[in-house]
Amino acid sequence: MxxxxxxxxxxxxxxxxxxxxxxxxxxxxxxxxxxxxxxxxxxxxxxxxxxxxPQERDLIEGYSEWAKIYDGPNPLIETEEQVVQPLLRRLVKPQARVLDAACGTGRHAQFLDSLECICVGVDQSIEMLDVAKNKLPGGRFELGTLERLPFEDNELDLAVVSLALCHLSDPTAAVTELARVVRPDGTVVVTDPHPSSGIIGGQGFYGSITEGQPMRWVRNHYHSASTWLRAFRAAQFSVEDCIEAPLSDEQIAGLPASMLYPEAALAALSGIPSLWVWELRVQK
Ligand SMILES: C[S@@+](CC[C@H](N)C(=O)[O-])C[C@H]1O[C@@H](n2cnc3c(N)ncnc32)[C@H](O)[C@@H]1O
Incomplete structure (x- = not known):
């Protein structure tokens, strides 16, 4: 870079x-x-x-470093939870079998556990999983990849995959794998950074220019609407809803871009979608 x-x-x-x-x-x-x-x-x-x-890191090395500080304040995650938590609350019942795919530090696994679901988190980063296990002792977390999930066909009622398909150059194989493990008429919820948010060069930056861990980044691929729709069609999903969520003005105020000229940052970023949230139904 x-x-x-x-x-x-x-x-x-x-x-x-x-x-x-x-x-x-x-x-x-x-x-x-x-x-x-x-x-x-x-x-x-x-x-x-x-x-x-900032130096680029591959996903395994990047997340092994990022794990220590991943759960800090993050306006994108705040926006995401405001949309996704009510959606998950509507979609699951107690004892539902659910997957937090590419769970990272287990944000959604923790929320789904609070809704009395039987939740499994899967991720390819040992260090991110360690944070998740510490946060939810007794929770089930497994090492695995989005391309090859450790489940039988139709084993789950719902899967959520958040802010992770952006790390794949093509989401189709992972989306198809999610459709395999969720039962017919079950639901998959996908959240991902929106291409519009790439307008200020957004990659997976972590660390800081001033203190502690040096600034580094992992690569994001911004998937367009046509890429998503082709992937969903290939996996035989029906699209139940698509929300394109902008950051609120308060969340923009929390970005590094707002530190020096907050009014200009607001003018630059207000109203721009930062996130896709897709609600998909399995139709196989
Ligand atoms: C930005 S974090 C999101 C973590 C969590 N889903 C959340 O929203 O807070 C991306 C996560 O995806 C995981 N990841 C990326 N590619 C993956 C793959 N192919 N298989 C499994 N996990 C993957 C990374 O290890 C990392 O924990």
Whole structure:
């Protein structure tokens, strides 16, 4: 990945805020230009001169590092839970057999456990699973991959796969595997970063430029609507619902992009879908 300075990043965000709304409010356009001037005038000073040069990690190494800090504040996850938790609550009954696929640190497994489901979490990262096991002692968590889930055909009532299919260049094989393990008329819930959220170069960044763990990243593939629909058709799902959820203004305020010029970041990002949430019914 090429490096970028804080100055370049900030000018980009402010510029996006300008170009999205230039026709609405001339005074706001002036504000954006003044912010850019201010940034450029200070380009030799901290923090503008800080260079971001995060190294890419493959998924196994990346998540072994990210596991330690994964459960920190994350506006995307907040938005996701606001949509997914009511959906799961509507879809499951106590004693339902459910899978948190690519469960990571077990967010959804923990929630499904609180709904009295019989839940299994599967992930390919030992370190993410260790965090999940500590959070939910007695929970069932297994090492495994999305492409080859450790279940018989039709063994489950519901599966949820959150923020993980973005790590696959093509989601079709994993989506088909989810359809295999869920019974006919069962449900699969998919959440994934929305391509619009890639507008500010969103990859799976973790760590920090200022303290503790250095900044690193794992690769995201942003799947378009046509890619999803082809994958769902191949797996014989019917699409029951699709929600494209933007971050709220408060959640945008929590992003690194908002730290220096919050109004410009809001103008840049407000209303842009950050997440797909698909509700799929198994039709085989
Ligand atoms: C961004 S985390 C999401 C974790 C959790 N689902 C959540 O929403 O908090 C992505 C997770 O997907 C897992 N993952 C990525 N590719 C996978 C694959 N092919 N099979 C199993 N797990 C995978 C990673 O190990 C990581 O724990």
């Amino acid at each position: 090429a490096s970028i300075t804080v100055e370049q990043y900030a000018v980009g965000v402010v510029g996006l805020g300008l170009i999205r709304h230039w026709y609405v409010d001339g005074a706001a356009n002036e504000d954006r230009i003044n912010e850019m001037r201010e940034i450029l005038d200070q380009s030799e000073e901290f923090p503008w001169n800080l260079e971001l040069n």
